Amino acid sequence: MKFREIYCNNCKKILGRYNTKYYDNEKISEILKSNHSLHIKKGHQVIIRDFFKE
Ligand SMILES: [Zn+2]
Numbered sequence: 001m002k003f004r005e006i007y008c009n010n011c012k013k014i015l016g017r018y019n020t021k022y023y024d025n026e027k028i029s030e031i032l033k034s035n036h037s038l039h040i041k042k043g044h045q046v047i048i049r050d051f052f053k054e
Contacts, residue, residue: 004028005051006036010044017051 004023006015015036018028028048039046
């Protein structure tokens with residue numbers, strides 16, 4: 001299964017993992033803006049990367 005992982009480089013923390021089957025890029029960036037905006041406001045480097053799980 002393929003996931004998109006939202007990761008904060010400053011907090012060294014995974015903020016969320018979303019199955020690409022149910023979440024497209026648009027949905028994930030919406031989640032990023034609404035749920036994790038605090039990190040962005042603080043100037044943290046938040047990245048979205050691929051994550052694979054069997
Ligand atoms: Zn952060």
